[in-house]
Amino acid sequence: MAKDKNAPKPKAQTPKGFRDYFGTEVTERAEMLAQIAGVYHRYGFDALESSAVETVEALGKFLPDVDRPNEGVFAWQEDEDGDKGDWLALRYDLTAPLARVYAQHRNDLPLPYRRFAMGPVWRNEKPGPGRFRQFYQCDADTVGAPSVAADAEICAMLADTLEQVGIPRGDYIVRVNNRKVLNGVLEVMGLDEGAQRDAVLRTIDKFDKVGASGVRELLGKGRLDASGAYIDGVGLSDDQAGPVLAFLTSKADGAAQTLDNLRAAVGASAIGLEGVQELETIADLLEAQGYGPDRIVIDPSVVRGLGYYTGPVFEAELTFEILDEKGRKRQFGSVAGGGRYDDLVKRFTGQAVPATGVSIGVDRLLAALREKGRIGGTVEGPVVVTVMDRDRMADYQHMVGELRRAGIRAEVYLGNPKNFGNQMKYADRRGAPIAVIEGGDEKERGVIQIKDLILGAKMAENATLEEWKERPSQFEVPRGQLVEKVREILDGQRQ
Amino acid sequence: MAKDKNAPKPKAQTPKGFRDYFGTEVTERAEMLAQIAGVYHRYGFDALESSAVETVEALGKFLPDVDRPNEGVFAWQEDEDGDKGDWLALRYDLTAPLARVYAQHRNDLPLPYRRFAMGPVWRNEKPGPGRFRQFYQCDADTVGAPSVAADAEICAMLADTLEQVGIPRGDYIVRVNNRKVLNGVLEVMGLDEGAQRDAVLRTIDKFDKVGASGVRELLGKGRLDASGAYIDGVGLSDDQAGPVLAFLTSKADGAAQTLDNLRAAVGASAIGLEGVQELETIADLLEAQGYGPDRIVIDPSVVRGLGYYTGPVFEAELTFEILDEKGRKRQFGSVAGGGRYDDLVKRFTGQAVPATGVSIGVDRLLAALREKGRIGGTVEGPVVVTVMDRDRMADYQHMVGELRRAGIRAEVYLGNPKNFGNQMKYADRRGAPIAVIEGGDEKERGVIQIKDLILGAKMAENATLEEWKERPSQFEVPRGQLVEKVREILDGQRQ
Numbered sequence: 003m004a005k006d007k008n009a010p011k012p013k014a015q016t017p018k019g020f021r022d023y024f025g026t027e028v029t030e031r032a033e034m035l036a037q038i039a040g041v042y043h044r045y046g047f048d049a050l051e052s053s054a055v056e057t058v059e060a061l062g063k064f065l066p067d068v069d070r071p072n073e074g075v076f077a078w079q080e081d082e083d084g085d086k087g088d089w090l091a092l093r094y095d096l097t098a099p100l101a102r103v104y105a106q107h108r109n110d111l112p113l114p115y116r117r118f119a120m121g122p123v124w125r126n127e128k129p130g131p132g133r134f135r136q137f138y139q140c141d142a143d144t145v146g147a148p149s150v151a152a153d154a155e156i157c158a159m160l161a162d163t164l165e166q167v168g169i170p171r172g173d174y175i176v177r178v179n180n181r182k183v184l185n186g187v188l189e190v191m192g193l194d195e196g197a198q199r200d201a202v203l204r205t206i207d208k209f210d211k212v213g214a215s216g217v218r219e220l221l222g223k224g225r226l227d228a229s230g231a232y233i234d235g236v237g238l239s240d241d242q243a244g245p246v247l248a249f250l251t252s253k254a255d256g257a258a259q260t261l262d263n264l265r266a267a268v269g270a271s272a273i274g275l276e277g278v279q280e281l282e283t284i285a286d287l288l289e290a291q292g293y294g295p296d297r298i299v300i301d302p303s304v305v306r307g308l309g310y311y312t313g314p315v316f317e318a319e320l321t322f323e324i325l326d327e328k329g330r331k332r333q334f335g336s337v338a339g340g341g342r343y344d345d346l347v348k349r350f351t352g353q354a355v356p357a358t359g360v361s362i363g364v365d366r367l368l369a370a371l372r373e374k375g376r377i378g379g380t381v382e383g384p385v386v387v388t389v390m391d392r393d394r395m396a397d398y399q400h401m402v403g404e405l406r407r408a409g410i411r412a413e414v415y416l417g418n419p420k421n422f423g424n425q426m427k428y429a430d431r432r433g434a435p436i437a438v439i440e441g442g443d444e445k446e447r448g449v450i451q452i453k454d455l456i457l458g459a460k461m462a463e464n465a466t467l468e469e470w471k472e473r474p475s476q477f478e479v480p481r482g483q484l485v486e487k488v489r490e491i492l493d494g495q496r497q
Numbered sequence: 498m499a500k501d502k503n504a505p506k507p508k509a510q511t512p513k514g515f516r517d518y519f520g521t522e523v524t525e526r527a528e529m530l531a532q533i534a535g536v537y538h539r540y541g542f543d544a545l546e547s548s549a550v551e552t553v554e555a556l557g558k559f560l561p562d563v564d565r566p567n568e569g570v571f572a573w574q575e576d577e578d579g580d581k582g583d584w585l586a587l588r589y590d591l592t593a594p595l596a597r598v599y600a601q602h603r604n605d606l607p608l609p610y611r612r613f614a615m616g617p618v619w620r621n622e623k624p625g626p627g628r629f630r631q632f633y634q635c636d637a638d639t640v641g642a643p644s645v646a647a648d649a650e651i652c653a654m655l656a657d658t659l660e661q662v663g664i665p666r667g668d669y670i671v672r673v674n675n676r677k678v679l680n681g682v683l684e685v686m687g688l689d690e691g692a693q694r695d696a697v698l699r700t701i702d703k704f705d706k707v708g709a710s711g712v713r714e715l716l717g718k719g720r721l722d723a724s725g726a727y728i729d730g731v732g733l734s735d736d737q738a739g740p741v742l743a744f745l746t747s748k749a750d751g752a753a754q755t756l757d758n759l760r761a762a763v764g765a766s767a768i769g770l771e772g773v774q775e776l777e778t779i780a781d782l783l784e785a786q787g788y789g790p791d792r793i794v795i796d797p798s799v800v801r802g803l804g805y806y807t808g809p810v811f812e813a814e815l816t817f818e819i820l821d822e823k824g825r826k827r828q829f830g831s832v833a834g835g836g837r838y839d840d841l842v843k844r845f846t847g848q849a850v851p852a853t854g855v856s857i858g859v860d861r862l863l864a865a866l867r868e869k870g871r872i873g874g875t876v877e878g879p880v881v882v883t884v885m886d887r888d889r890m891a892d893y894q895h896m897v898g899e900l901r902r903a904g905i906r907a908e909v910y911l912g913n914p915k916n917f918g919n920q921m922k923y924a925d926r927r928g929a930p931i932a933v934i935e936g937g938d939e940k941e942r943g944v945i946q947i948k949d950l951i952l953g954a955k956m957a958e959n960a961t962l963e964e965w966k967e968r969p970s971q972f973e974v975p976r977g978q979l980v981e982k983v984r985e986i987l988d989g990q991r992q
Contacts, residue, residue, distance in 0.1 A: 076573060350506055
């Protein structure tokens with residue numbers, strides 16, 4: 003073919019940090035989203051799809067580590083006939099758009115408003131291995147319900163959702179904590195606000211990584227981290243740091259004991275006691291519906307997002323073990339998180355509107371199911387009808403038409419049919435379970451050849467001569483039995 | 498509630514030209530996309546999801562009316578630690594990304610490569626009524642198949658798809674034309690290239706609007722348009738314009754006669770005759786599979802995109818009549834279009850790769866089904882369990898849990914339960930078919946009240962006193978019969 007050597011050619015590449023998804027990667031995700039939507043719908047949540055583009059003003063600065071206005075987001079300025087207009091940006095999550103949607107449409111929406119949303123979000127961050135700048139989120143939120151019954155409902159829904167998509171009971175746990183309890187702890191420590199309080203909050207966020215002893219050091223004089231660098235501490239005495247450690251390690255065998263430990267940690271703090279009371283109500287509501295601690299548990303060691311949320315905080319973890327990239331066993335970890343945030347709508351309207359919600363990391367959940375071999379095992383390739391005689395394309399099209407009407411995925415080879423080997427290579431690359439062949443000789447005799455490619459591949463690997471004779475992988479059948487025979491072979495392959 | 502009057506509040510608004518989609522708008526589209534994906538999959542097409550963001554370089558300048566590099570797209574420049582990087586942009590269609598994907602991954606993809614893609618695309622255009630800057634496309638393309646069997650297959654698939662989503666046979670027509678025939682016509686006119694040829698192409702594009710006589714005037718001296726402005730013509734004599742008019746009006750009662758007319762129009766032009774031959778092959782292939790002219794027809798009056806495509810061009814129109822905004826009857830019109838474009842991948846690799854495909858306008862198709870009342874009739878609101886006693890939230894949660902496990906959409910009222918009227922207003926706004934009530938008295942007696950809200954609303958409108966007595970819309974049943982009675986009422990409502 004002719005090459006144009008004059009014009010410089012554009013690079014055929016995704017931008018850095020973006021990727022393409024093919025075949026089952028796309029359909030398995032779509033199927034999971036549909037399953038999740040089914041559960042959310044049954045719980046009374048309504049679908050919402052806002053646009054990918056928002057004004058920077060409406061999105062606000064909710065991303066962590068934001069110094070510059072557009073840091074972390076993909077943003078650009080509107081150009082209206084040469085005049086500069088609004089700054090627009092791609093949404094970085096589905097919560098900020100929900101706040102905008104609720105504020106904009108609040109007169110037309112039910113109160114409380116339960117909504118779910120699923121779709122891509124974008125982050126303008128440095129891409130890394132396995133870290134992409136576009137990824138899916140799948141959120142459910144209840145806006146306008148102050149009662150922690152709304153939080154309990156979302157925890158129950160999260161458990162139901164995980165089981166619906168194929169994570170069996172026992173392989174996951176939803177853990178619940180409460181920011182108000184932490185606020186109570188900080189209050190009894192005399193750290194209601196100020197720089198030291200913020201330092202304590204940042205330290206607590208490291209509990210996942212450094213554990214109780216690490217937090218104790220970081221709250222005190224400081225700590226030598228794994229890289230050998232010395233991290234300065236907050237400067238509290240061991241006594242002062244006590245309530246924080248008590249809070250983080252208060253989880254006991256039963257909810258009642260955990261709640262007693264928390265009550266001790268918050269002492270006389272009113273906000274702290276309110277938080278403990280909320281956790282107790284959540285535990286009671288869930289227990290009454292049969293969601294016991296094997297599925298949902300009060301666990302004050304959940305610290306992710308504790309700085310962001312204003313009330314109950316929840317996180318779903320998968321508890322089965324996988325091998326990490328270095329071959330070590332570890333728990334799969336978090337696949338969903340959320341909590342109560344009562345201030346998001348206030349930015350727009352001036353009125354505080356209570357809200358609580360959860361976000362499921364769909365791609366992580368898909369990865370988990372693939373790890374467990376629950377999806378991704380089978381690619382449903384099409385039956386490939388080969389082209390033996392270019393002039394009889396209508397005959398071959400007729401065959402695939404019959405197969406498709408019978409609900410069987412099928413296609414005619416549409417490349418250059420000259421080389422039969424290429425057609426079989428194509429069928430192999432497509433993961434075709436069956437190839438259909440009708441040459442001039444077969445046409446004359448009113449028959450077709452049907453090749454079982456799965457069996458054929460197995461036989462080619464390790465069959466004895468006897469097996470070859472006993473279990474043929476190619477069948478000659480009358481043309482009229484095309485659909486029947488193909489179905490029979492497909493059924494056999496699925497067993 | 499406290500208002501913060503110091504900080505200026507952000508506007509709670511979508512950017513101009515964007516909108517939010519709620520509830521059934523979202524779920525009906527998702528359902529249609531799943532149905533379309535099902536047909537595409539059965540035809541052997543594989544799913545592809547590329548990212549929303551591409552480099553401007555990879556997207557190229559395929560949008561019409563593009564003078565400036567970023568005109569028509571939302572674009573921004575990468576900022577890499579202060580250094581300016583690549584220009585990135587939101588994709589404006591799904592074809593340009595396909596070309597990039599194919600060029601990038603061609604060594605790993607089957608040849609031919611049948612792929613489908615569905616998702617939003619973005620256009621940086623002036624928004625207008627009903628014209629949005631983000632909308633859905635749903636494409637299927639075959640890359641690497643030079644045979645017009647690929648085009649015929651896509652026409653057949655388009656017909657199947659329309660029937661699958663609920664457009665019955667007779668309510669749609671797929672029309673097929675061929676750019677090569679037009680090229681032949683231009684060749685016999687001595688207009689192979691140059692400014693006059695481009696002017697003729699632009700004029701043909703107006704055939705939809707101005708008809709044969711209008712095109713004749715515009716090819717000649719010019720024409721007074723509806724607004725009273727005089728549009729200069731191309732300057733051809735009536736004789737010279739003849740072949741173009743013959744081409745555009747060559748559709749006859751049967752395909753054979755149409756093809757004869759086209760042969761006459763292209764005279765001895767080799768490219769023209771090749772084009773007619775391709776149309777004949779397409780008609781034969783489709784006829785052999787039972788797609789007669791009631792579904793797919795050769796029609797040279799299809800001019801949309803004729804300038805863009807390089808071979809066969811197809812368009813699907815819905816033929817039933819609707820009332821336009823001024824109350825006049827008109828045909829619903831185009832819902833899908835496509836054709837063969839053999840040069841798109843060449844930009845990247847220097848090698849011409851044949852490709853053909855179709856794009857379905859999902860939002861227009863949804864609008865058509867809504868017009869016909871085939872979707873959008875019913876909103877499946879949840880059963881609402883009211884809260885009569887705030888301290889018994891666990892009881893109410895238990896009820897919705899039972900209903901959900903039985904597959905019934907249900908929710909507890911999570912707003913402030915003080916005012917029962919608000920709860921019933923909420924149920925109304927939610928489109929709830931049933932409300933469940935269990936006050937202290939009912940609890941004591943082991944019963945619940947179940948209100949049929951649909952029947953209740955009907956009765957309130959026009960029932961006589963006798964009917965009120967005969968057909969109660971509220972039932973007292975034992976608590977244990979909750980699911981049974983709710984299901985009975987729901988079944989009755991669906992009849």
